[in-house]
Every structure is written in structure tokens, then in C-alpha cells.
Amino acid sequence: MKPLHARYPFLRAAREAVEAADIDLARVVSRNEEVRTRALDRIETALDSGEIGSPHRRDRVELLSYPVARVLVSLIDEHVLTRKYARAEAATAYDRLQAEFTETTELKSRNRDSLSIQTVLAEFDMTDAVRETADGYAVGVGTYLEYATEERDDEWRLVNRPLENGDVELSESELLVLVQQAIRQRVTDGLPLSVPDVIAAELEAECERIRERLADLELTRDIDTVVPDLFPPCMTYLLDQVQKGEHLEHHSRFAIATFLTTIGMTTDEIVDLFEVNPGFGEEATRYQVDHIRGKTSPTEYSPPACSTMQSYGDCVNMDELCEEISHPLAYYEAKLDDADEEELIDWREQNAASES
Structure with missing residues (x-):
């Protein structure tokens, strides 16, 4: 040798x-x-x-x-x-x-x-x-x-x-x-x-x-791109429910809100997404999102792991990649890494282009 x-x-x-x-x-x-x-x-x-x-x-x-x-x-x-x-x-x-x-x-x-x-x-x-x-x-x-x-x-x-x-x-x-x-x-x-x-x-x-x-690894470093097409199936489902105006349980709202804050969405952007949801109140929603991101609380909350999502019934539509990971953020990071450049069009950029 x-x-x-x-x-x-x-x-x-x-x-x-x-x-x-x-x-x-x-x-x-x-x-x-x-x-x-x-x-x-x-x-x-x-x-x-x-x-x-x-x-x-x-x-x-x-x-x-x-x-x-x-x-x-x-x-x-x-x-x-x-x-x-x-x-x-x-x-x-x-x-x-x-x-x-x-x-x-x-x-x-x-x-x-x-x-x-x-x-x-x-x-x-x-x-x-x-x-x-x-x-x-x-x-x-x-x-x-x-x-x-x-x-x-x-x-x-x-x-x-x-x-x-x-x-x-x-x-x-x-x-x-x-x-x-x-x-x-x-x-x-x-x-x-x-x-x-x-x-x-x-x-x-x-x-x-x-x-x-x-388990201790910070999975979210440098993730600041919002590409809904690459979201894990659980978050895609929860976001779809929000967009349809369906009622979400507290644990489901917490899961999607923490996921969205962690990948870089602002409080204003998340509030806008939740506006169509039944019982929406802008002030309460804004407070909850700011609380999750640590702005109005001493703790910055992270999205639940896959095991927690499963226990609450929020783990749905699993695909092959889901079998290999233990956290929704790991799924999203893997999808971002594997995506072609053309796929990495930030949701915020698309919205800005459509409004101009």
C-alpha cells in the first residue's frame, strides 16, 4: 500500500x-x-x-x-x-x-x-x-x-x-x-x-x-430559497390545504409555518399565504409567526422531524426520498442540491415578475 x-x-x-x-x-x-x-x-x-x-x-x-x-x-x-x-x-x-x-x-x-x-x-x-x-x-x-x-x-x-x-x-x-x-x-x-x-x-x-x-446537526444553514415544487410531500400537502382554505389543526399550522420561516420566507409572505384560511386573523397570525421565528419569544422554533409528523398524522404522500431521510428540511435540502439550475426559480421572484 x-x-x-x-x-x-x-x-x-x-x-x-x-x-x-x-x-x-x-x-x-x-x-x-x-x-x-x-x-x-x-x-x-x-x-x-x-x-x-x-x-x-x-x-x-x-x-x-x-x-x-x-x-x-x-x-x-x-x-x-x-x-x-x-x-x-x-x-x-x-x-x-x-x-x-x-x-x-x-x-x-x-x-x-x-x-x-x-x-x-x-x-x-x-x-x-x-x-x-x-x-x-x-x-x-x-x-x-x-x-x-x-x-x-x-x-x-x-x-x-x-x-x-x-x-x-x-x-x-x-x-x-x-x-x-x-x-x-x-x-x-x-x-x-x-x-x-x-x-x-x-x-x-x-x-x-x-x-x-x-440529530444535533443544523440542517437549515444557507437554505434561503423558496421553491414549492421541491417541498417534501408533507409540506406540499399542508400548503395546499392552506391555499384551499381548509381548516388545519394547530400542529399542522405549526409544522408548515416553522418550515416556511426556516427556509427564508418573511412574516409578511407567510401571512399573505394564510389569508385565505378560515378564521384568519392578520394580527394573530403575524404574532404566531413572529413567535415561531423567535422575534417575540426567546426561542426560534424548528420544523418537526418526520417521526413527529407521523405521530400527528401530518406525514402523507411519502415518496422514495422520504424513506431515506428523517426530517422535512433534509428532504428539501436534498431536492435543492439535486435540482437543475432552471428549477431553482425562487417563488418570491416568480411573484414579483407576475406583479410587474
Whole structure:
């Protein structure tokens, strides 16, 4: 096992090295506490900071912690965890590759165990789609679209990129962003894994710790986009009931109001939505919404978890994604992440356009 494999454990060569060593993963999990600890650290750091933490001083431990981390993610089997973990692995790889490619020639000569950008492109079958130019690289538009869809900044929209003869012009740093997305896809590929019971039993304590971390995780950071078409089925149903003027029980009104405040809707916007509801009173509704958002109370309330929604009978019309998550906000965040740019038209922008 080489240091290169420990730095980039998603490489085919790294997987082959593990297979060639005929390593028994159950034995590793049961007897190697260092590997279990580092695997847990990869996941916890991914949740906390979007990276995977400092590498272990021993290459063998660092490399083996990667498949064990994937096993832990599979045992938890929560969409939000899988996504955040894969992104963290890819983000760390991006930083390492960028540092490696900007090393001086002298440093590279001292470290023969390194990657070239050509090797990386070959790893992800991108060689034929990428060619070097005088100013950087040209990437086939099909490959560009495949890997650039996760990038939300306007600069990544195809209409804003130089396009010539079916190729998109990119700098080396931008090309590595596409590679980062290819890495994310590879890390995610195959998850969740089928985990033998004997391994699952050995990792029970680590799984419980991750579940506790997920329960405490602030799922709502940076969500400030209102796209009703991407709402979880429960919130879509409650909002539809509001719009139809149907009577909602207190727990149902609380659920939809906390959801809407949390994703960035103002009190005025929510009051306007509730105006058609029977028994609507603007002053009372405004007070309740301000109370929920913490403006007139010491507590800023969060939407109920899926288990609470189920207990009150507000969990309706479940779909496949509902089976993978434990909170309506996790559902919405996942939908936003997976949506195409054209789908992310904020409800507020649509209203403003229709009124003008």
C-alpha cells in the first residue's frame, strides 16, 4: 500500500491494493481501533466542516479507514449524511490535487509518489473529452454538463462559458472542479453497501454517535430559497390545504409555518399565504409567526422531524426520498442540491415578475 493510495483511497489502484492484500474487513473492524476511530473522524469532520480531517500518520490506517467510513455511512443510510460525506471526501481530494499540481518541479522530483493531471483524467475516463490548450483546457460539452450541474454559481451556466466547436474552455483550477464532482460520484457509487451483521454489530457504538451528531446537526444553514415544487410531500400537502382554505389543526399550522420561516420566507409572505384560511386573523397570525421565528419569544422554533409528523398524522404522500431521510428540511435540502439550475426559480421572484 502506497502513500498515494492513502491520500486518494477512491482510486482504482487503491481498491486493487486492498484486494491484493486480502484484507478481512470484519477482522479490521473488530481488532483495529485506530481504523474505526479514523473512519468515524472522517464522517464527523465531514458533517462539521465539509472536509475529512487530518490524515492518520500511518498510511495503512488512513487507507482502511475509507472503506470503513463507507460502511458506517451505509449503516446509517441517511441521504443527508451520504451527500455530505461524499462531498467532503471530494472537497479534500480537490485541495490535495490542487496542491500537488502546483508544487515546484524540485518538490515533485523528491516525491515520486504523485499524480499527474493526465493520470487523474484517465482515472475517470475523461481523457478523450479533455485537451490542453494554450490558455488552459478545452472540455467536451457533454462531459462539462455531466459534472458542472452541481455548481450553482452563474459562471458555471453553459450560456456564460466560452464555447467553440463543442468544447468549453476552462482553467486548470476549473477542470479540477469537474474532477471533484467525478470523485463525489465515485464515493457515492454503490452506497448504501450491503453490510454483514457481524460488521454492523462491531460498529454499533460508532453508528449511535453519528446518529446523535445528525440529530444535533443544523440542517437549515444557507437554505434561503423558496421553491414549492421541491417541498417534501408533507409540506406540499399542508400548503395546499392552506391555499384551499381548509381548516388545519394547530400542529399542522405549526409544522408548515416553522418550515416556511426556516427556509427564508418573511412574516409578511407567510401571512399573505394564510389569508385565505378560515378564521384568519392578520394580527394573530403575524404574532404566531413572529413567535415561531423567535422575534417575540426567546426561542426560534424548528420544523418537526418526520417521526413527529407521523405521530400527528401530518406525514402523507411519502415518496422514495422520504424513506431515506428523517426530517422535512433534509428532504428539501436534498431536492435543492439535486435540482437543475432552471428549477431553482425562487417563488418570491416568480411573484414579483407576475406583479410587474
